[in-house]
Amino acid sequence: MESLKKYHLSETARIISSSIPGEKSKELLEIQRNIEGSVVSYPRNMPIAIKRAKGSIIEDVDGNQFIDFFGGCGVLNVGHGNEYVLEYVKAQQTELIHALDFPTENKLALIQKIKDNLPEAIRDDYKVSFGGPTGSDAVEAAIKLAKIKTGRDGIIAFTGGYHGMTSGALAVTSDTFFRNHLTSLMPNVHFVPYNYPYREESKSGENSSIEYFKNVLTNGHSGISKPAAILIEPIQGEGGNIIPEDGYLEELVRIAHENDVLVIFDEIQCGFFRTGSFLEFMNTKAVPDIITFSKGFGGIGFPISGLIYKKEIEAWGPGAHIGTFRGNQVSIAAARGAFDFIEEYNIAAYTKSIGAYLVKRLEELQTETPFIGEVRGRGMMIGVEFVKDRDTKEPFPEFIKKFRAACFQRGLLFEVGGHYNNVLRLVPPLITTHAIVDAAISIMKESITLCLEEYLEPSLA
Template sequence: MDNEKMFEEMSLQGAPKIAMVPPGPKSKEILEYQAANESSAVSYSKGMPMAVARGKGATLEDADGNIYIDMFSGAGVMALGHGHPEVLKAAHEQIDKVTHTLDIPTETRVKMVQALRSVLPKELTRVFFGGPTGSDAVEQAIKLAKYNTGRNGIIAFEGAYHGMTGVSLALTTDSSHRDGVGQLVPGIQFIPYPYAYRNPFGCPDDKVDEQAANYLERVLEDSHSGFSLPAAVILESVQGEGGTIIPSKRFMQRVREITKKHGVLMICDEIQAGLGRTGKMFAFEHGEIVPDIITMSKALGGIGFPISAIAYREELNTWPTGKTIGTFRGNMIAFAAGATALNWMTEHKIPERAATLGEKAYKKMKSMEDKYDIVGEVRGIGLMLAIEMVEDSASRKPAAALAKKVRKYAHQRGVMIEVGGHHNNVARLLPPLVIPENYLMKGIDIIEGVIADLQSGKLD
């Protein structure tokens, strides 16, 4: 069987198939129950109203029989799609053995570490599994940096999303997450990220990355900058929720040089952009650098089993026994699934496929900039793609309402995407890395059709 045929057979056939405009009656009943009994903070089911019945590969079926092309993959969690057969088999076999062991080792845990070590740079020799979420990985990375340096400050970047718990929320810049929750963790300061389309420096756009790196260098060297020497600089190797903002190799290399020069640890957050998403196993590899610490989660669990980890350099392995712990750091099902997924990704060259397929998708989407005045910029690296919506291309005024309409009508036509960005005006695509090429291109056509109808006034 050729590889493309294999990817096609992983998904439900005939997608998208919309029998009725979502939400249908069964979905409505389940959504109403959720609204009456769960928190008002629930969000995704409001932006894409549906109740899911099953998933397969890059497709989801709702309770009313509608079948969607999933171009969101659970915010990047389902990198190998829904119900991957080999990953499921490994999980099922593990359930019958042992499911939870804290950090007491098992053969399954060894396989997980071996799988990670096989894809990590040789410089990152140590792995630590903390709590089950990406936020937990960020918390552990910051704790490790502070413990090793004896310093408390952290520098992060505008547009960052690092999680929703104490330190990770304090490192996240979206005011909608931060406002109203009181004092956050002190000692965190933000500097501009190299976001060329919304240039924070007023320099030529092709110099934004250089200016951003120079800014970091200045605040570390100027005794009147208000910045004390921090424990670490943390950045997403590609900003995800910030709108798929892709740093240049030059920027990543300069940050690495600057942090080394000043004895500051560099942490790369790979929770969304890592594990094949951008066309390399880790997104920082595009910069041809190796950070001191990286964070991982989301796709690490294979098909959605909760797990997180950090990897770091040997010289940072200074924690005493029990210095940092976490009850759910021994999820054997996640280890079994994760190890199988990582090995399968390597065997089938999934990062390389993401690079090739992503380039085709990017070229197809890029033409929208010239066709539609409401498309400001198309960005993409691997299968991490985005369309920034604006009121008009001349003013570049953010159009959050348009982005939400793209999501709404794409969903009604059978394609699931999400919205993000500094101004919530970016339509974001994170399809499973096993998405069949024809589904990916069909999904992009549907999204473009929605944008065309919004511009022409056929959709309100």
């Protein structure tokens, strides 16, 4: 879409310093190491100091420009510094910034936009509640509501799931790396397998992960008492941008509801038009009881989070869940601006189109290396899984680590994740142009050729 070009700093990478990181970035990175806490993580794999950004392009302090397929970890759905959205932000900043949970026209307008974007048949069944500024806050609130409603305290989560870093959110996050040194978190959390079509083989038409889940809820000897809720990402993000097979979510919801268990969909990363629909559950026939939202809802990086939940499970009274920064008025204005931008430019349809184009280009790349096992995606939530052998599907995290470093040196940023840290995770701004996609693929091709030389015979590379 030619009209989106103006929302980007450029449409290609530009490396002008003699090394990456450049000298100014090195200086700021060293200062950071000396004065900021050691939990800093992203600059370790992408060592740059950022000066400015617009659209899908980031510029560092040395003047180098990088294509951003990392998207602020899936936050920048309508791009860095989108001036359309900034007009809403500037107008709100001159009027009101902090209002706790008092009603404002600004907030009520956003709630109405959220409801209007739900399927018409069910939109009146739901209410909206804002929480603290992060996705973790939304997850904590969802768990709390489910426990209050049911009077039970167990939660079933899924392997590969990521839900945040606060105590409750971390307890339902499966990656043990984050929990190795913590002796206690929220109790009574149990994990069951997530449907992973690339790695899960069905037998006699049965989905093994569904059968496992069903057994947990219906077998009196499963060792797991009836939980308050299940918590699942309709598409796993950090787990490797995994899209479950058709019918999986519907069957999960059916089984949960048959057993009087609430269903929480974590749409923090896959929501807000990331997959081309307002929320990912709308691409299925599964209907959750509670939906968490954050990340992309702020449009251009403004922090906001909350819940969309069925009126029938309303169970908490005034003050039962509070937060000083819930529903920040500037973030709400940014969300309204992002909604309007998406509607005016028909970004929902464009996301599906540009996502399909990116997948097509990645599948071309797949034919040029034996180490790409699968390219998968919906909209602009795409995963590329690297394996040592396509038959055995043995993960190949060593290769993707080198590939990522090579791409970074040439001006392309992306995240690596997956159950085995072997998946290239692409969550670019939804406004990314075809020219930017082509420039990114060009960098990938050059980088993968370089990396192949180390692992293949010269005659095969």
